[in-house]
Amino acid sequence: MGYDRKDYYFEKARKEGLRARSSYKLIEITKKYQIIRNNDSVLDIGCAPGSWLQIVKKMTKGRIVGVDLVSIKPIDGIEFIQGNIEDAEVQKKLKGKFDVVLSDIAPKTTGARERDQILSYILSRTSFVMAKRLLNTNGNFVVKTFQSQETEDLVKEMKPFFGFLKRYVPESTRQGSKEVYIIATGFKH
Ligand SMILES: C[S@@+](CC[C@H](N)C(=O)[O-])C[C@H]1O[C@@H](n2cnc3c(N)ncnc32)[C@H](O)[C@@H]1O
Numbered sequence: 001m002g003y004d005r006k007d008y009y010f011e012k013a014r015k016e017g018l019r020a021r022s023s024y025k026l027i028e029i030t031k032k033y034q035i036i037r038n039n040d041s042v043l044d045i046g047c048a049p050g051s052w053l054q055i056v057k058k059m060t061k062g063r064i065v066g067v068d069l070v071s072i073k074p075i076d077g078i079e080f081i082q083g084n085i086e087d088a089e090v091q092k093k094l095k096g097k098f099d100v101v102l103s104d105i106a107p108k109t110t111g112a113r114e115r116d117q118i119l120s121y122i123l124s125r126t127s128f129v130m131a132k133r134l135l136n137t138n139g140n141f142v143v144k145t146f147q148s149q150e151t152e153d154l155v156k157e158m159k160p161f162f163g164f165l166k167r168y169v170p171e172s173t174r175q176g177s178k179e180v181y182i183i184a185t186g187f188k189h
Contacts, residue, residue, distance in 0.1 A: 009172050013051065019073075022104060023051035024172035025181070026142075032168070033183050035140045036060055036100055043098045043134060045085055045127050046105030048072045062099065085126055097136045103127035103143040106179075117148035117178075124182075125154055131187070132161060139187040147178045155182060162186055 009021040030036055036059045044052050047066030053075055056064055066072065067081045067090065074080065083090035085105065105127055107119035124145035131141040141162070145151055151167075159165050163186025173179055 018051045018054055019049040020051035021172070023055050025104070025170040026052045026055050026102070028170040028172060029142060029168065029181060029183065030055075030059065033166075033185065035102075035142060035183070035185070038062075040099035041065075041096070042100040042102065043067070043094065043130075045101065045103040045130065046123070047080075050075055052102060052104055053078055056102070063096070065094070065098075067094065085123070085130065091130065094130065094134060096134075098134050099136050099139050101127070101131040101135055101139070101141045103131075103141075106144065106146075114148075117146045117150065120144075120146035121148065121150035121154060125157075128154065128158055135187040137187060137189065140185045141182075141187065142184070143182050144179055145182065147180050151180065151182075158182065158184055161188060163188065 009024050013021045013023055036042060036056060038060060039062045040060045041063040042056050042060060044066045046068055047053055048068035048070045050072040053064060053066050065079045067085060069084055071082050072080055081093050105123045107116060107123060109116045124143050127143050135141060145154060162184040165184045168181045168183050
């Protein structure tokens, strides 16, 4: 790489009025895989500061709901729930069905690699449990996780529920990052 990708995407996001450089990961994912259609309802788990919501809003006229531990600056027409996705009370607040569930969720990293991987696996798996509960038949699910032994467990657990499943690392991922997205489409109960 001839330039620092971190600075490139950070600067690009700033110039384009996007809240985080992670927006480009969703742009790449949706360019490569048809995840979000015109009228889809979308749930975004771990949505703060809201750059995926900004992108999703441009892609659908459907209902959009975001959930995160930390609050976000409101976005017109988007429902936001503040709370922990592991919390049953927060899960209960997620009502209705969705065509798409996205989860860019990530734990606060501690630097202890194995611990961070396990925390990431737990959050990604909870996102999958929520997707199973909330997705419409044929719906799509995208979830981030830190690559580890457990990633394969999650893939194995998810596979029977989808028509198509693939691991994908976007170009705009920071160099050295161990994140991977699991792209799963065609939900079946
Ligand atoms: C990488 S950021 C998401 C960035 C977002 N996709 C965007 O583009 O603006 C990961 C988010 O997951 C959230 N998160 C971590 N643990 C969570 C939990 N237990 N419940 C809800 N959100 C959580 C964090 O607060 C953080 O905002």
